[in-house]
Amino acid sequence: MNHKKLVLVNALIAVAALIGYLMGLYLLENPALPLPPPRPDATLALFIVLKSVISVINIALLLTLVAIYGSLYRELRSRFTLGLLLLVIVLLMYAITSNPIFHSFLGYPGTVLGPFTIIPDMFSTLAFIVLLYLSQE
Numbered sequence: 001m002n003h004k005k006l007v008l009v010n011a012l013i014a015v016a017a018l019i020g021y022l023m024g025l026y027l028l029e030n031p032a033l034p035l036p037p038p039r040p041d042a043t044l045a046l047f048i049v050l051k052s053v054i055s056v057i058n059i060a061l062l063l064t065l066v067a068i069y070g071s072l073y074r075e076l077r078s079r080f081t082l083g084l085l086l087l088v089i090v091l092l093m094y095a096i097t098s099n100p101i102f103h104s105f106l107g108y109p110g111t112v113l114g115p116f117t118i119i120p121d122m123f124s125t126l127a128f129i130v131l132l133y134l135s136q137e
Contacts, residue, residue: 005136012060020056023101024049047118048100054121058095061128062088068135088131091124 028045069085072078096102098121 002136009064009132012064013057016057016060017053020053021049023056023099024052027052027101027104051098051100051118051121054118054125055095055099058121058125058128059092059099061125061132062092062095065128065131065135066092068132072135091128095124 028048065088066085069081069088073081073085
């Protein structure tokens, strides 16, 4: 991956992390959203914000991969590339539906979180970064 692409990916991750952080704070501070009383304690609030940040980073990385594999498929018309594109789209749906903000907007509280619900997202983030790196080779 050349220097410009690496800077762009790092900027994408930073912007996505900021958006996820702001969305997580919005979820915690908006009384209209269906968080059950009492409001979450500090540790649970940290988990909600952290899960929001990680899932928004995943969404940004996956959207980048969809664009890369989509353009590759238009060039190559390879079944393997189409399979990768479909895999990334499914992972994108996972990332969107795992976001606590998505749950809250559908009427479910986003407070059933703990450290073990965040760890799988961290591993998937690493996998997406590897896929993104390999796609640029």
